[in-house]
Amino acid sequence: MTILATRHFEFVTKMGEDFHQADRLLDFLIEVVSLSNLQSMSEAEFSSVQVRWHELFIEMNKTLGRLLQQLPPPPPESKGAKAEKAQPSQAPSAG
Numbered sequence: 001m002t003i004l005a006t007r008h009f010e011f012v013t014k015m016g017e018d019f020h021q022a023d024r025l026l027d028f029l030i031e032v033v034s035l036s037n038l039q040s041m042s043e044a045e046f047s048s049v050q051v052r053w054h055e056l057f058i059e060m061n062k063t064l065g066r067l068l069q070q071l072p073p074p075p076p077e078s079k080g081a082k083a084e085k086a087q088p089s090q091a092p093s094a095g
Contacts, residue, residue: 004029019063025056 008029012022032038032049041049 015060015063015067018066019060021056021059024052025060028052028056 008022008026012019012025015022028049032053038046038049
């Protein structure tokens with residue numbers, strides 16, 4: 001439970017104010033904290049859990065997409081740098 005809470009905190013902190021589902025995500029994680037808990041659910045409860053997870057997963061990916069759009073584009077690489085990366089490095093010969 002401690003690891004789950006820590007990871008949730010780290011995730012929400014990194015997503016920032018763009019992720020508005022932090023409380024819903026925590027409620028979800030508390031409800032389905034273990035596989036045995038999932039196994040003991042009725043089919044209707046499990047179906048509801050699947051729908052809520054799907055909704056949360058979509059929201060997390062939308063937030064991630066918005067954050068990725070805010071990143072500056074990578075600097076263009078010169079052709080020489082690309083060629084160096086493409087060739088495997090050679091180990092010095094013993095001799």
